[in-house]
Amino acid sequence: MPKIDRVRVDYMPGAAAVEALQAAQGLFPNSNTQALIDRLVITGLSALVHGHWKPPPLYGRNRDAWKLPADLRPKPGEAA
Numbered sequence: 186m187p188k189i190d191r192v193r194v195d196y197m198p199g200a201a202a203v204e205a206l207q208a209a210q211g212l213f214p215n216s217n218t219q220a221l222i223d224r225l226v227i228t229g230l231s232a233l234v235h236g237h238w239k240p241p242p243l244y245g246r247n248r249d250a251w252k253l254p255a256d257l258r259p260k261p262g263e264a265a
Contacts, residue, residue: 196222199248208257 198206209221216224232238241254 199251201243201251201253202248204253204258208253208259211259 205225206218206221209225210216210218213221213224229238229240233240243251
């Protein structure tokens with residue numbers, strides 16, 4: 186699909202999403218931010234639809250209050 190035909194999505198991530206992107210950059214260091222977002226959205230949707238994964242509870246509508254699950258956060262002294 187040519188870029189001219191693509192839908193433009195402006196995205197200002199909440200704090201937990203920024204942490205998740207930083208963690209993903211550690212897993213995929215050669216990917217740019219847009220590629221990481223695409224990968225995470227596609228992978229997350231696939232996991233949900235196919236029942237391979239239970240999503241973390243993200244309560245309420247205030248995305249800024251959401252927290253990255255502890256098992257996904259870098260340990261102190263670890264690079265993200």
